[in-house]
Amino acid sequence: IDPDDAPRAVREYLDVLDDKAFGASTPVKPKFTSHSDPASQWTAARKGPAIFAYSNNYLIDTDHSVIVDVEATRSIRQAEVGAAQTMIDRTEECFSIKPDWLVADTAYGSAENLAWLTKKRGIIPFIPLVDKGERTDGTFSRSDFEWDADNNRYTCPEGQHLLQSRRNYSDPRRKEPKTGRRRYRATKAICDACPSKPKCCPNTNTRFIGREAHEDARDFARLAAKSPFNTKAQAKRKKVEMLFAHLKRILGLGRLRLRGPCGVQDEFTLAAIAQNLRKLAKLRPKTHETRIAI
Ligand code: SF4
Known part of the structure; x- marks a missing residue:
């Protein structure tokens, strides 16, 4: 029209x-x-x-x-x-x-x-x-992991560090996420040896924690x-x-x-x-x- x-x-x-x-x-x-x-x-x-x-x-x-x-x-x-x-x-x-x-x-x-x-x-x-990170099945929730802004990492209840990447790139920009969301994880070797694995990630090799672009505002x-x-x-x-x-x-x-x-x-x-x-x-x-x- x-x-x-x-x-x-x-x-x-x-x-x-x-x-x-x-x-x-x-x-x-x-x-x-x-x-x-x-x-x-x-x-x-x-x-x-x-x-x-x-x-x-x-x-x-x-x-x-x-x-x-x-x-x-x-x-x-x-x-x-x-x-x-x-x-x-x-x-x-x-x-x-x-x-x-x-x-x-x-x-x-x-x-x-x-x-x-x-x-x-x-x-x-x-x-x-x-907050989709909060769990009700008895396993660790996202709030059990402590955020360390200075070192850009999470610390799990067992004191291990969850990092975005463990590689040392010559160009640090390669570590930057392609979307606003970042993922932090421990290594499989660390989680396999952890006594709390059944309470943390019983069905996966290792635990991931996602962090949104404006997670500081959410915190x-x-x-x-x-x-x-x-x-x-x-x-x-x-x-x-x-x-x-x-x-x-x-x-x-x-x-x-x-x-x-x-x-x-x-x-x-x-x-x-x-x-x-x-x-x-x-x-x-x-x-x-x-x-x-x-
Ligand atoms: S399973 Fe891995 S992430 Fe979970 S508490 Fe143990 S070491 Fe930490």
Whole structure:
């Protein structure tokens, strides 16, 4: 169709094709696309029926539950992570405030996002990680291996070193990984002679430990998760869930009236304003008692 003759929602969809909250969030081709609102995402939440939907993302002040920023995105994880970064930057630009720490759910715990938060913005992340290195079958987990950044190696519970490579290349760049992920391992001879082998790598010759490109940021998030403040931070995260529940159940925003990314953004922003007004009215200090005489 001629884009100039297309309905508004379709024109807006074409406008956001390169936007990281919409078209550029993933290279995966959607299974179904709505003809009347192509920017929406065919998705099913919690094993419910699939629907065309958008995601609403809030950045809130955890002390008072005041919504500081709102961003509408496609309903996929990558877009929601991009929205969090957009909102943090926009809040700093508009109000000159930046959070010292951020609490969010596992969806925001990707290595790239943690690296962006910690290294680029200096924000402490209280975000649970998806840690595939933790084992539940009684064998050593990844956390049992100690990382030694100075020597670029892991030390196993038996005190042996797991190295990326044992070769001495004349060109050190040959040791650099071709992808962001690096693998560290002990030698077969060392592991064969180890008394803990059945508890470490019972089915393989030697033990490998993988290290992602931004593993230092993930390590920092693991440290933050162990800090005493993490329990408080996770309790405060419920405040944003309560706002979403209020939005759907009380304000009835389970269904949208307007189509297209701009229509949805407008609707989400108006709903956030309504929620903020309600909240701010409660926060307003009481200067005097209102008395009614009959
Ligand atoms: S099996 Fe190898 S890696 Fe595992 S504890 Fe023993 S020496 Fe260390």
